[in-house]
Amino acid sequence: MELQFNFRAEIAGIAPIVQRVTGLAQEMHCEPGREMQIALALQEALANAVIHGCDSDPSKTVECSVTYGEPSSARNPAPNEMLIVIRDTGSGFDPASVPNPKVGDNVHAYHGRGLHLIRELMDEVSFAQGGREIRMRAVLSSLREISG
């Protein structure tokens, strides 16, 4: 099954999607607390698409699809997983070029932590289309370990 969200690149468009997907994770009987980890990763990925991908230009569109349950093909997630794909229309970026926020003076920075949070909170993260598309897989039955 799949949910599809297309929204104008505005910050106000993020919350309803995060709320819907958080509710879906709960409906799928995720491990308690896992829905909030997914919510945070999704919040960060959608914010990146709106702000960096689309320069907060509401004439541009962000696409978000959530595939879940009952896999009908090899590309679908397992029944206890969720696959979230977010696509923007920007110029893309090199994920490898994003500095580690946990190193040196970056710890004190006022921004630059979103991608790191996504990687820590989701079970698998990959990029396509030159950074314009992020694919995030979340297993619902177990919380991500937080080592700090």
Add this chain to the structure above:
Amino acid sequence: MDISVRKQGNAQLMKLRGELKLGDSVNQFRQTMEELIAAGDASIVINLEELRFMDSSGIGALMRAFASAKQRGGNLKLVNPSKLVVQTLKLVSVLNLFEVYPDDASALGSFG
């Protein structure tokens, strides 16, 4: 998000309720902190027990406020953050930058 602030002895006690995230809540938090620090109130306790969610934008605003308070000779101390907020701050290695207290009284008392 709801923000309340009141003077307690030598420090300002701020309580955050709801979600500190990109958009209005972070803007409101940033403005409140700027006003406090500009008024010379750089000793600040933030009670986080009813803050259920903080994103990277919220962390950035918290770090900015922390730096501003320190620059003015003060400090910014945290009280009883929720489990998710603790996890979020740990994930980006900033939790250990803050003094964290179990209740308002001990945090306020630490300012002397």
